[in-house]
Amino acid sequence: MERLFEDIIVVNNLIDVKEIKIINPIFICVISHTETSRIPGLTIAGANLDLIQQTPTADAEFLYYGKCKCINGVPATPDGKPTPAIITRTALNIASIPFLVVDAGVKIKPSIPFYSFDLHCGNNILNNLAMILEDVKKGYQYGRILGEQLTKSNDLVILGESIPSGTTTALGVLLSLGIDAINKTSSSMPCNPHELKNQVIRSSMQRHNIKFGEFKNKPFTAISYMGDPMIPSVAGIASGVLDNGGRVMLAGGTQMCAVLAFLKCLKINTKNISIGTTKYILDDSQAGFEELVYSIDKEIGVLAVDLHMKESSKRGLKAFSEGFVKEGVGAGGVSIASILKMKGKINGSKLLKRIEEEYQLKIGQFFSGRM
Amino acid sequence: MERLFEDIIVVNNLIDVKEIKIINPIFICVISHTETSRIPGLTIAGANLDLIQQTPTADAEFLYYGKCKCINGVPATPDGKPTPAIITRTALNIASIPFLVVDAGVKIKPSIPFYSFDLHCGNNILNNLAMILEDVKKGYQYGRILGEQLTKSNDLVILGESIPSGTTTALGVLLSLGIDAINKTSSSMPCNPHELKNQVIRSSMQRHNIKFGEFKNKPFTAISYMGDPMIPSVAGIASGVLDNGGRVMLAGGTQMCAVLAFLKCLKINTKNISIGTTKYILDDSQAGFEELVYSIDKEIGVLAVDLHMKESSKRGLKAFSEGFVKEGVGAGGVSIASILKMKGKINGSKLLKRIEEEYQLKIGQFFSGRM
Numbered sequence: 001m002e003r004l005f006e007d008i009i010v011v012n013n014l015i016d017v018k019e020i021k022i023i024n025p026i027f028i029c030v031i032s033h034t035e036t037s038r039i040p041g042l043t044i045a046g047a048n049l050d051l052i053q054q055t056p057t058a059d060a061e062f063l064y065y066g067k068c069k070c071i072n073g074v075p076a077t078p079d080g081k082p083t084p085a086i087i088t089r090t091a092l093n094i095a096s097i098p099f100l101v102v103d104a105g106v107k108i109k110p111s112i113p114f115y116s117f118d119l120h121c122g123n124n125i126l127n128n129l130a131m132i133l134e135d136v137k138k139g140y141q142y143g144r145i146l147g148e149q150l151t152k153s154n155d156l157v158i159l160g161e162s163i164p165s166g167t168t169t170a171l172g173v174l175l176s177l178g179i180d181a182i183n184k185t186s187s188s189m190p191c192n193p194h195e196l197k198n199q200v201i202r203s204s205m206q207r208h209n210i211k212f213g214e215f216k217n218k219p220f221t222a223i224s225y226m227g228d229p230m231i232p233s234v235a236g237i238a239s240g241v242l243d244n245g246g247r248v249m250l251a252g253g254t255q256m257c258a259v260l261a262f263l264k265c266l267k268i269n270t271k272n273i274s275i276g277t278t279k280y281i282l283d284d285s286q287a288g289f290e291e292l293v294y295s296i297d298k299e300i301g302v303l304a305v306d307l308h309m310k311e312s313s314k315r316g317l318k319a320f321s322e323g324f325v326k327e328g329v330g331a332g333g334v335s336i337a338s339i340l341k342m343k344g345k346i347n348g349s350k351l352l353k354r355i356e357e358e359y360q361l362k363i364g365q366f367f368s369g370r371m
Numbered sequence: 372m373e374r375l376f377e378d379i380i381v382v383n384n385l386i387d388v389k390e391i392k393i394i395n396p397i398f399i400c401v402i403s404h405t406e407t408s409r410i411p412g413l414t415i416a417g418a419n420l421d422l423i424q425q426t427p428t429a430d431a432e433f434l435y436y437g438k439c440k441c442i443n444g445v446p447a448t449p450d451g452k453p454t455p456a457i458i459t460r461t462a463l464n465i466a467s468i469p470f471l472v473v474d475a476g477v478k479i480k481p482s483i484p485f486y487s488f489d490l491h492c493g494n495n496i497l498n499n500l501a502m503i504l505e506d507v508k509k510g511y512q513y514g515r516i517l518g519e520q521l522t523k524s525n526d527l528v529i530l531g532e533s534i535p536s537g538t539t540t541a542l543g544v545l546l547s548l549g550i551d552a553i554n555k556t557s558s559s560m561p562c563n564p565h566e567l568k569n570q571v572i573r574s575s576m577q578r579h580n581i582k583f584g585e586f587k588n589k590p591f592t593a594i595s596y597m598g599d600p601m602i603p604s605v606a607g608i609a610s611g612v613l614d615n616g617g618r619v620m621l622a623g624g625t626q627m628c629a630v631l632a633f634l635k636c637l638k639i640n641t642k643n644i645s646i647g648t649t650k651y652i653l654d655d656s657q658a659g660f661e662e663l664v665y666s667i668d669k670e671i672g673v674l675a676v677d678l679h680m681k682e683s684s685k686r687g688l689k690a691f692s693e694g695f696v697k698e699g700v701g702a703g704g705v706s707i708a709s710i711l712k713m714k715g716k717i718n719g720s721k722l723l724k725r726i727e728e729e730y731q732l733k734i735g736q737f738f739s740g741r742m
Contacts, residue, residue, distance in 0.1 A: 024395075024524055064516060098523035102484075109489070113473075113513035116487045118480070142484035145435060152469035153395055153524045 007348030008336055009279060011290060011302035022340045025156035027092060027099035027251075027330055028146075028237060029063060030163075031056035031114075032230040033107040034122030034130070037165035041196050044077060044188040044324065053107045056162040059085040059329050060101040060110040063092070066362050069111040074363050080316035081324050082363050084331035087307065088160065090355045091331075094346060095338035097158075102146070102237075104139055105131075105229035117142045122228040125172055125204045133224045136232045140220070143236020150237070151246035158276070158337050159237055159259075160251040160330020163230045170258035172201045172226030177261045178213030179296055184288035185254040190323025192286040201226070219265035230255065235262045238273065247272045251333020253281040253289055253326070261296045274301040276333030280309070280326040305335040306348045307355070314359050317352070378719030379707055380650060382661060382673035393711045396527035398463060398470035398622075398701055399517075399608060400434060401534075402427035402485075403601040404478040405493030405501070408536035412567050415448060415559040415695065424478045427533040430456040430700050431472040431481040434463070437733050440482035445734050451687035452695050453734050455702035458678065459531065461726045462702075465717055466709035468529075473517070473608075475510055476502075476600035488513045493599040496543055496575045504595045507603045511591070514607020521608070522617030529647070529708050530608055530630075531622040531701020534601045541629035543572045543597030548632045549584030550667055555659035556625040561694025563657040572597070590636035601626065606633045609644065618643045622704020624652040624660055624697070632667045645672040647704030651680070651697040676706040677719045678726070685730050688723075 005017045037043055037052050051071070058068045058075040062085045068074060075083035092099055101112060105119035119135050150157050167185045174181035183194045205211070208225055215222035223232050238248045238259065250256035256275055263270060281289050282304045293302055310321035320326060339346055376388045408414055408423050422442070429439045429446040433456045439445060446454035463470055472483060476490035490506050521528050534540075538556045545552035554565045576582070579596055586593035594603050609619045609630065621627035627646055634641060652660050653675045664673055681692035691697060710717055 026524055096523055098520040100486075100520065103487075111489075113486055113488050113517050115471075115484055116474075117484055118482075146484050149469040149471065152467055153397055 005339060005344055007306045008339060009282065009304040009306060011282065011304060014299065015274060015301035015303060020340055022156050022337060024154050025097055025158055025337045025341060026150060026154040027097055027158045027160065027334050028102055029060060029099060029330060030102045030104050030159065030161045030230050030233050031060050031106045032104045032122065032161070032163040032228055034163060034165055034169055034228040035124035036122065036126065036168055038124055039126060039200060041193050042168050043164040052164045055164050056106050057108045057110045059083050059162040060114065061112055063089050063099065063101065064112045070108055076316065076363055080363065081319045082316050082359060084325055084328040086358055086363065087331035087355055088329045088334045090358050091334045091338035091351060094351065094354060095341045097334065097337060097341065102233060104233035115146065117233055119229045122169065125169060125226055126200055129225060130169065130227050131224050131229060133220060135229065136220045136223045139229055139232035140236035143233045144240035147237040147240020148244050151241045151244040156247045156249060156337065157237065157241045158249045158251050158330055158333045159234050160333060161230045161234060161255055162329050163228055166228060166230060167254040168197045168200055169226060169228040170255045171197055172204060173222050173231060173258045174261055175201060175205065175212055176210050176215045176222040176226050177219060177265055178216040179261050181292055184292040186281055186284055186287040186289060186326060188325050188328065216265065219262050223262065231258050231262060234259045238263060239268055242268060242272055249274050249276045249333045249337065251276045251330035252328065253277050254292070257292050257296055260300065264297055270297055270300060274303060276303045276336040278327045278332035279304050279306045280320055281332065284323070284326065303336050305332050305339070307335060308349050308352050312352060312356060314356055316363065317356060317359055376710060376715055378677045379710060380653065380675040380677060382653065382675060385670065386645060386672035386674060391711055393527050393708060395525050396468055396529055396708045396712060397521060397525040398468055398529045398531065398705050399473055400431060400470060400701060401473045401475050401530065401532045401601050401604050402431050402477045403475045403493065403532070403534040403599055405534060405536055405540055405599040406495035407493065407497065407539055409495055410497060410571060412564055413539050414535040423535045426535050427477050428479045428481045430454050430533040431485065432483055434460050434470065434472065435483045441479055447687065447734055451734065452690045453687050453730060455696055455699040457729055457734065458702035458726055459700045459705045461729050462705045462709035462722060465722065465725060466712045468705065468708060468712065473604060475604035486517065488604055490600045493540065496540060496597055497571055500596060501540065501598050502595050502600060504591060506600060507591045507594045510600055510603035511607035514604045515611035518608040518611020519615050522612045522615040527618045527620060527708065528608065528612045529620045529622050529701055529704045530605045531704060532601045532605060532626055533700050534599055537599060537601060538625045539568045539571055540597060540599040541626045542568055543575060544593050544602060544629045545632055546572060546576065546583055547581050547586045547593040547597050548590060548636055549587040550632050552663055555663040557652055557655055557658040557660060557697060559696050559699065587636060590633045594633065602629050602633055605630045609634060610639055613639060613643055620645050620647045620704045620708065622647045622701035623699065624648050625663070628663050628667055631671065635668055641668055641671055645674060647674045647707040649698045649703035650675050650677045651691055652703065655694070655697065674707050676703050676710070678706060679720050679723050683723060683727060685727055687734065688727060688730055
């Protein structure tokens with residue numbers, strides 16, 4: 001019994017996993033685009049500029065269909081490292097967790113039914129304001145409307161994202177809100193391009209004459225200068241859920257820290273929020289995830305799932321334990337919710353087995369020589 | 372105890388209301404446009420062509436905000452007969468029933484977060500093919516995807532619509548599927564323009580050389596020639612729900628008959644479908660609702676709610692019992708679900724009281740001299 005949830009790591013003992021009851025969770029995947037992703041070297045999500053723009057769209061389509069319509073093949077790096085959506089899709093299916101995709105300013109509309117927040121794509125923060133303030137407010141307001149509705153049906157709302165270069169905009173938001181996130185953000189690459197990110201953000205802040213903590217009391221303005229459309233949208237959904245008595249799991253790493261920081265600045269009670277992520281985010285020696293989280297909110301519960309990907313027979317999946325991809329599309333949080341909803345009938349290893357099957361079926365065929 | 376659900380009329384004794392358990396329902400409002408509504412005299416929904424196009428958009432905004440953004444004021448006829456969305460909104464709020472709006476080819480996008488099925492508006496069936504076949508299939512397929520997700524969270528999916536002139540396209544679909552619906556369809560007007568509808572449909576069928584029952588075995592083609600984007604979308608959601616073990620309530624009158632006929636042609640088991648509507652549809656001596664329903668499906672359960680609108684002190688609401696408006700935006704079905712979910716703590720009269728309060732607050736002010 002003690003080993004029921006052995007693969008869920010309780011990071012700070014603020015949560016008793018055995019006490020968590022999840023009966024009717026839902027996963028919301030918010031997909032967005034920021035032109036910041038055009039800066040070469042920031043992201044692994046997509047082999048070239050075209051593919052980077054299509055990554056959130058491809059992820060959303062993959063969640064529904066197990067294949068993509070916007071691109072030939074599947075979302076994976078040229079050498080077969082798959083999108084983390086493969087984890088998400090598998091975990092959703094195993095535990096029969098419903099999900100919705102929210103288009104919060106994606107560049108290419110996915111060929112699926114999706115929830116629209118009617119937002120523009122984010123601009124390149126190196127040259128422009130990230131978003132018009134009106135869009136920041138709309139994303140948040142529409143999020144609140146959706147969150148209120150979700151809470152009437154679902155006892156846990158898991159929020160994930162897919163937005164290439166989102167850790168860079170997250171860094172900008174965190175700094176302008178007064179959170180020292182320098183060299184603490186995660187990356188989809190084993191060699192975290194901290195210097196490049198720092199340069200981009202430094203240059204952007206200088207351009208607008210923004211100092212560290214400048215927008216501590218103006219969180220909407222912070223997003224407008226440095227953020228992306230995902231952040232206010234996810235924060236809005238969270239706020240709508242919390243205000244109506246629900247529970248939220250922010251499923252992700254650095255980017256969810258930006259959401260959390262934004263919510264804290266709005267003085268929203270975060271008691272019913274947890275963060276759910278993967279062990280690979282925790283283990284990332286080139287980032288400082290725990291330090292970052294607790295500098296935003298000392299009392300936030302943090303869970304991480306061990307998917308035993310180090311032991312995977314598939315090189316593309318094993319790569320997750322070697323610093324590639326690590327997290328995204330809510331993979332960690334959805335895995336945790338899936339294990340909890342199934343009351344321990346699955347664990348990280350069993351989940352991995354199913355992910356490997358999905359990988360073999362959907363992705364392996366494209367990379368048979370290289371896996 | 373016997374009088375617990377006194378205001379829910381069980382039309383054909385196929386349902387034992389006391390046995391129905393609804394814990395976690397959700398309402399889906401599908402909004403669409405057909406250019407057929409440009410034919411003068413078909414609809415009361417909107418005082419002129421511009422307003423007709425805005426009616427579904429205004430209805431959707433009204434559900435969320437209790438006011439509209441696309442138009443000044445509220446959706447009501449010039450003399451204060453309100454949209455049935457006022458009933459829907461009140462019933463949803465009383466019973467805390469969540470809802471989503473689906474854009475299935477609406478002309479003007481609502482200023483709310485909405486679920487997009489990425490469909491074109493319907494064409495005027497008098498001159499054109501109603502919809503390209505690809506859109507009929509897409510609406511159905513996207514509906515199935517949404518329906519499957521909803522059933523994981525909700526034990527009843529209530530499906531409503533807002534599409535001006537939808538009873539005319541429904542008539543065309545019913546006839547081409549081999550259902551004799553002539554002079555049996557309802558109308559939002561006390562003087563049902565049957566002759567005009569029959570003319571439109573006759574002319575459209577002749578133009579395409581379509582005979583009664585021509586598309587009995589080709590329901591997608593029937594919609595493509597004679598229908599509108601709402602029908603395959605609602606049918607798709609229903610089918611997705613049913614295939615995954617859920618229950619559906621088709622909330623409406625004539626238009627839901629077209630959905631039902633379409634589903635029957637697809638050989639879908641309708642055991643877990645009911646129809647929920649208002650007493651004013653049943654009582655309509657100028658239509659033949661019951662006859663129509665049972666000619667499509669002898670074994671479908673039909674419920675109707677008595678909202679005692681005849682006794683209303685507000686002229687705009689009393690008009691519902693005098694043949695105006697009668698139903699729409701899922702008003703009847705949502706009222707029924709609301710009474711059932713509240714286990715009889717409200718009835719038709721109590722609901723009317725709350726609708727009158729909402730009317731006074733939101734609409735009465737615009738029509739103070741004329742109510």
